[in-house]
Amino acid sequence: MAASSRKEQKEHTRELLLESALQEFSRKGISATTTVDIARAAGVAHGTLFLHFPTRDDLLVRVISDFGLRIGREFKRLSREGGGVREILRAHLDIVQEYESFYAQLVIAGPLLPVDARNDIFLIQSGIAYYLKKALARDIGEKSVRPVPVHLLLNTWIGTLNYYLANRDKFAPGQSVIATHGQELLDYFMSNLEPFRKERE
Amino acid sequence: MAASSRKEQKEHTRELLLESALQEFSRKGISATTTVDIARAAGVAHGTLFLHFPTRDDLLVRVISDFGLRIGREFKRLSREGGGVREILRAHLDIVQEYESFYAQLVIAGPLLPVDARNDIFLIQSGIAYYLKKALARDIGEKSVRPVPVHLLLNTWIGTLNYYLANRDKFAPGQSVIATHGQELLDYFMSNLEPFRKERE
DNA sequence: TATTGCAATGAGTGTATACTCACTGAGTGT
C-alpha cells in the first residue's frame, strides 16, 4: 500500500459520512435524522462518526457549508456576465431545483439550527444578492425594469421561494415545486417589475 | 359554593394551562418548550397537565386552533366592508404585529409540527384569502390595481411576511419586524400592483 | 519479525423529556 493509505482511508470514511449525512438529512429531514441513521447509512459503526466529528452539530455545519460552496460555484457558472434580472432569477430557480430536497429541509429546519449553521444558510441565500444587484442596475439603466430597491426584490423573492419549498407537499405533492410553480413565479415577479409607461409619452 | 364549583375550577385550570402554554411557546419557542415549563408557568404540578390534555401535541393543537379563532375574529373586525387591497394588507399587518411573538414561533416551527397543527396554521394564514379576493376584484374593477391572480399575490405576501418573521432577529433585533419593515413592504407590494398606463390613453 | 500507532468498533453511560399512577384532601350529596 502507498504510504498514505491510512490517511486516505480515514479521509474516505469522512467523505462517506458527509455524503450519507446529506442524503439522510434530505430524506428524513434535518432534525429527524439521528447520528445512528447517518452511521448506518454510511455503513460504519456509530462511534466512528464521533471519531471524525466531535458533535452532531459540527457534522451538520460542515454538511451545510460544503453545500453552500457547491451552490456558490454553481451559481457563478450559471449566471453569465451581462444577464438581466430574469436570467439571474432563472439561474437561481435552476439551482434550487437541482438540490431541492436538501434545500427544502434547510428552509424548514433553518430557524431552529445552531447559530453558525443559520449564518451559513443566510450566506448561501445571499449569494444571489451580488449578481442580482448588478443585473437590476443594468435593467433599470436601460429602462426595461422600473426602479426598485434590490433588498425588497431579493427578500420577497427568497421569502416566496422558501414558502413554496417549506410547503412543497401542499403545493406540489410528490413532485418538485420549482418544476411546477417556478415559471409562474418568475413571470409574476417580472411583471411586477415592468416599467410604468407614461400617460402620454 | 355553587353546585358547579368543581367543574368551574377545573375549567379554570384548563384555561390557565392554555394561556401559560401560549406564553411559554411565544417566549422560548414551540419545540424548546417542555411540558414541565408549561406546568410550572401555570403554577400546577406536572401531572396536572396530563389530566387536562392527553398529550403535549394535543395541548399544542388546541393552543394553535384557539389562536386561529382569535385571529379570525380580529380579522373580521378590522377588515371593513368595501376596503381595497391596501386596507386588507394593512389590517393583516396590524394583527400579525399584535400577536407577533407567537406568530413568529408558529412560522419557525410550523413545518415540523404534527399534521393537524400544520393544517390549522395553513387555515389561519388562508383566513386573509377570502377578504383579499373580494378587495382585489373590487380594485381591479375600478382599475386602481392591475389584474393579477389572487393566489400569487397571497402567496408572495404570506411568504415574504413569514420570511421576515422567521428572521426577525436579523431584520429587527429586539424589536417588532412588522413595526420596522411592515410599511415598507406594504408600499412595495402596492407599487407592484399599480396598473400599467396605456401608452397613449 | 516484532513493535507501535491508529482507524474502527459497539456496548455502555448520561441526560432530557413525555407520560403514568397510587395517593391526598377538599368539595359534594345524603
Added chain:
DNA sequence: ACACTCAGTGAGTATACACTCATTGCAATA
C-alpha cells in the same frame, strides 16, 4: 356527620438520543 368523588400531586417509568471508551485488529515502521 359520613361516605364518596374527583381535581390535583409528584416521584417514578420508559424511551430516545448524543456521546464515551476499553478493546480490536490491521498497517506502518524499526
